[in-house]
Amino acid sequence: MWAELLPVGRSSASGGYRRHAWTGADADCRTWFQEQAEARGLTYETDRNGNQWAWLGDPAAGNAVVTGSHLDSVPDGGAFDGPLGVVSAFAALDELRGRGARFTKPLGIVNFGDEEGARFGLACVGSRLTSGALTVEQAHRLTDGDGVTLPQAMESAGYDPGTLGPDPERLARIGAFVELHVEQGRALDLSGDRIGIASAIWPHGRWRFDFRGEANHAGTTRLADRHDPMLPYAETVLAARREAELAGAVATFGKIGVEPNGVNAIPSLVRGWLDSRAADQASLDTVVTGVEKAAREYAAAHGVDLDVVRESFTPVVDFDHALRDELGRILGKETELRVPVLGTGAGHDAGILSDRIPTAMLFVRNPTGVSHSPAEYAAEDDCVAGVNALADVLEGLACT
Amino acid sequence: MWAELLPVGRSSASGGYRRHAWTGADADCRTWFQEQAEARGLTYETDRNGNQWAWLGDPAAGNAVVTGSHLDSVPDGGAFDGPLGVVSAFAALDELRGRGARFTKPLGIVNFGDEEGARFGLACVGSRLTSGALTVEQAHRLTDGDGVTLPQAMESAGYDPGTLGPDPERLARIGAFVELHVEQGRALDLSGDRIGIASAIWPHGRWRFDFRGEANHAGTTRLADRHDPMLPYAETVLAARREAELAGAVATFGKIGVEPNGVNAIPSLVRGWLDSRAADQASLDTVVTGVEKAAREYAAAHGVDLDVVRESFTPVVDFDHALRDELGRILGKETELRVPVLGTGAGHDAGILSDRIPTAMLFVRNPTGVSHSPAEYAAEDDCVAGVNALADVLEGLACT
Numbered sequence: 148m149w150a151e152l153l154p155v156g157r158s159s160a161s162g163g164y165r166r167h168a169w170t171g172a173d174a175d176c177r178t179w180f181q182e183q184a185e186a187r188g189l190t191y192e193t194d195r196n197g198n199q200w201a202w203l204g205d206p207a208a209g210n211a212v213v214t215g216s217h218l219d220s221v222p223d224g225g226a227f228d229g230p231l232g233v234v235s236a237f238a239a240l241d242e243l244r245g246r247g248a249r250f251t252k253p254l255g256i257v258n259f260g261d262e263e264g265a266r267f268g269l270a271c272v273g274s275r276l277t278s279g280a281l282t283v284e285q286a287h288r289l290t291d292g293d294g295v296t297l298p299q300a301m302e303s304a305g306y307d308p309g310t311l312g313p314d315p316e317r318l319a320r321i322g323a324f325v326e327l328h329v330e331q332g333r334a335l336d337l338s339g340d341r342i343g344i345a346s347a348i349w350p351h352g353r354w355r356f357d358f359r360g361e362a363n364h365a366g367t368t369r370l371a372d373r374h375d376p377m378l379p380y381a382e383t384v385l386a387a388r389r390e391a392e393l394a395g396a397v398a399t400f401g402k403i404g405v406e407p408n409g410v411n412a413i414p415s416l417v418r419g420w421l422d423s424r425a426a427d428q429a430s431l432d433t434v435v436t437g438v439e440k441a442a443r444e445y446a447a448a449h450g451v452d453l454d455v456v457r458e459s460f461t462p463v464v465d466f467d468h469a470l471r472d473e474l475g476r477i478l479g480k481e482t483e484l485r486v487p488v489l490g491t492g493a494g495h496d497a498g499i500l501s502d503r504i505p506t507a508m509l510f511v512r513n514p515t516g517v518s519h520s521p522a523e524y525a526a527e528d529d530c531v532a533g534v535n536a537l538a539d540v541l542e543g544l545a546c547t
Numbered sequence: 548m549w550a551e552l553l554p555v556g557r558s559s560a561s562g563g564y565r566r567h568a569w570t571g572a573d574a575d576c577r578t579w580f581q582e583q584a585e586a587r588g589l590t591y592e593t594d595r596n597g598n599q600w601a602w603l604g605d606p607a608a609g610n611a612v613v614t615g616s617h618l619d620s621v622p623d624g625g626a627f628d629g630p631l632g633v634v635s636a637f638a639a640l641d642e643l644r645g646r647g648a649r650f651t652k653p654l655g656i657v658n659f660g661d662e663e664g665a666r667f668g669l670a671c672v673g674s675r676l677t678s679g680a681l682t683v684e685q686a687h688r689l690t691d692g693d694g695v696t697l698p699q700a701m702e703s704a705g706y707d708p709g710t711l712g713p714d715p716e717r718l719a720r721i722g723a724f725v726e727l728h729v730e731q732g733r734a735l736d737l738s739g740d741r742i743g744i745a746s747a748i749w750p751h752g753r754w755r756f757d758f759r760g761e762a763n764h765a766g767t768t769r770l771a772d773r774h775d776p777m778l779p780y781a782e783t784v785l786a787a788r789r790e791a792e793l794a795g796a797v798a799t800f801g802k803i804g805v806e807p808n809g810v811n812a813i814p815s816l817v818r819g820w821l822d823s824r825a826a827d828q829a830s831l832d833t834v835v836t837g838v839e840k841a842a843r844e845y846a847a848a849h850g851v852d853l854d855v856v857r858e859s860f861t862p863v864v865d866f867d868h869a870l871r872d873e874l875g876r877i878l879g880k881e882t883e884l885r886v887p888v889l890g891t892g893a894g895h896d897a898g899i900l901s902d903r904i905p906t907a908m909l910f911v912r913n914p915t916g917v918s919h920s921p922a923e924y925a926a927e928d929d930c931v932a933g934v935n936a937l938a939d940v941l942e943g944l945a946c947t
Binding site: 330331332333334349351353361362363364365366367368369370372375377378380381382384385388391392397399400401402403405408409410411412413414420422424491492493494516517518519520 | 730731732733734749751753761762763764765766767768769770772775777778780781782784785788791792797799800801802803805808809810811812813814820822824891892893894916917918919920
């Protein structure tokens with residue numbers, strides 16, 4: 148099953164995946180999903196937003212238990228982010244059937260469309276449309292780098308964009324959603340555990356720092372006469388690292404724009420973007436406040452103006468406590484694994500849906516922590532442990 | 548005379564000048580030059596490289612004294628860088644005629660073409676071609692941002708590019724070249740002097756620093772697991788400032804390139820360019836060696852690779868000592884001004900020609916030190932002092 152999916156959308160040059168929404172590689176992944184569903188005698192359907200579902204039992208009965216993830220990738224992404232959750236869902240069903248499990252609730256397996264947002268710039272489009280977090284009007288305005296709109300892309304992939312919209316009836320039939328995902332950090336590797344349960348998705352945001360100085364000749368302007376915005380920018384980059392270390396958070400300056408960006412010109416403008424995330428809102432506030440305070444002091448010391456603009460912000464996603472505790476009880480009873488509860492800095496479909504239905508996440512150990520890269524990896528026995536843990540969870544939630 | 552030149556090629560939006568080589572604004576400046584020459588009864592000519600000359604007396608007599616500068620500008624440049632030297636040349640001739648000076652040597656006034664290199668990316672094209680520092684083959688390869696080559700641009704401006712090439716006979720007839728220029732720093736303002744004599748053009752170079760780390764997810768990668776090249780880059784920017792301060796030099800990181808340059812991505816590559824200049828080679832070496840050593844330590848501390856490449860280097864230009872001393876004697880005798888001798892970090896046609904003929908430079912005070920900007924400025928009485936000083940120098944060199 149895994150072997151059939153591995154070559155789809157893989158670049159021979161980098162070894163990374165380019166499974167972007169509504170492309171040929173995405174269609175191949177979708178065909179694979181439908182084949183896996185039908186091979187297991189599951190009822191296959193696509194919903195109004197292009198998400199794929201495979202059902203054991205009739206979801207109309209309600210209180211369904213759903214698992215799954217996504218099959219699309221970032222540019223040059225790895226093999227595990229997304230697909231591991233879908234492959235593990237089918238494998239867990241196989242495991243439960245092998246155990247002779249008797250299902251008392253409908254079981255669903257889902258592939259959410261366009262989770263990574265690699266093509267249209269917005270993540271989790273499939274789950275956002277379904278939950279209503281993204282409106283149809285907003286979705287119609289999404290355009291890729293070649294000027295193709297989301298409806299045009301769906302249509303050329305053979306889907307009807309006229310049906311896009313919120314799907315509350317579908318969500319009302321789901322009693323629990325559990326997403327298994329490769330960990331995108333090294334917490335499990337460091338604690339020596341194969342599997343973890345998500346506690347929360349960290350609050351995170353993006354802040355733009357505009358340092359405005361005075362363009363001048365790099366050869367003839369005395370140091371004392373300069374208002375060089377690159378200097379407070381550099382000091383702010385280092386301050387962000389220090390503040391994040393103190394708060395146990397993360398902070399990154401990964402994008403920069405410089406004007407005029409000439410070798411022999413002192414810049415007039417250095418624009419840097421801060422991405423910061425922390426386990427809780429108070430820690431994140433501490434980091435961002437600290438970085439901004441330091442930046443203002445550095446800017447003032449160099450006679451440079453500073454504007455700070457918050458460009459985006461997502462509050463903490465605290466996964467359903469009852470479901471999280473139930474997963475802990477199930478895995479504590481059924482397995483000999485220690486299963487720590489940990490937060491994550493990355494967004495997921497499970498985070499989007501947690502507003503509407505009880506959701507939980509399982510993480511599988513990532514020995515290097517590398518993600519969104521061809522080097523993304525999980526060991527085979529950890530993946531097997533993930534399938535078994537997911538099977539235990541589904542058995543505990545959906546079987547007698 | 549100044550008033551006629553001021554509006555040419557000026558942007559109404561910024562107030563800055565866009566007098567780029569072989570454009571309409573450049574042609575207007577050239578027409579102005581020819582008119583000024585003819586209005587004074589001087590013999591006007593353009594040389595094989597498009598530089599304009601105005602002669603009092605026959606240059607074939609040899610041992611000519613030449614003054615002048617350039618009329619082109621950087622993008623959004625100021626009114627003084629270049630034009631002040633040409634306008635002052637004509638004004639100094641008027642002053643000498645008013646004094647009834649008797650010329651014993653030919654006097655030339657020159658406008659060198661394309662000094663700033665704003666269009667084709669190479670500075671001092673006119674003087675480089677004439678001196679042989681730029682070959683015809685190299686000149687033919689120069690192309691502007693729209694794909695227009697230098698020969699094509701000259702041709703559409705009505706000049707014959709077929710004549711381009713070194714002009715040793717012309718240079719052999721020149722006994723001394725003196726360029727008057729607005730200062731591009733604040734040394735005269737700080738010392739309280741109106742006029743200075745150039746000692747040298749500082750040695751300078753450009754070094755590219757490539758910091759290569761590991762791209763990763765900005766939200767999920769622990770600080771301890773990162774190889775973020777932005778951090779050693781930031782530390783190196785600050786090290787460059789410290790090293791330059793210690794050495795009395797200048798050092799600037801004004802251009803940067805980042806990959807993938809995404810807000811939520813730890814960069815894989817941060818590429819920064821160091822521009823550094825110092826009064827002497829040893830000081831420059833100290834700065835660059837110190838910055839590189841610090842950069843290597845910072846990079847190693849973050850597990851980041853570093854390559855440093857010297858992209859360009861220009862050794863010190865030490866102006867002709869005999870001519871420099873003669874200017875000092877003339878100005879010390881003729882005026883009540885104190886005339887300090889000072890170095891400069893900027894390149895000039897005089898620097899190019901100093902390889903071939905005795906050259907000297909006079910600087911006029913710049914109260915803010917701002918250059919290559921609409922805010923570039925020199926006070927009227929300082930400009931008048933410059934004209935008088937240039938007249939004194941020309942009288943001392945070319946008259947009985």
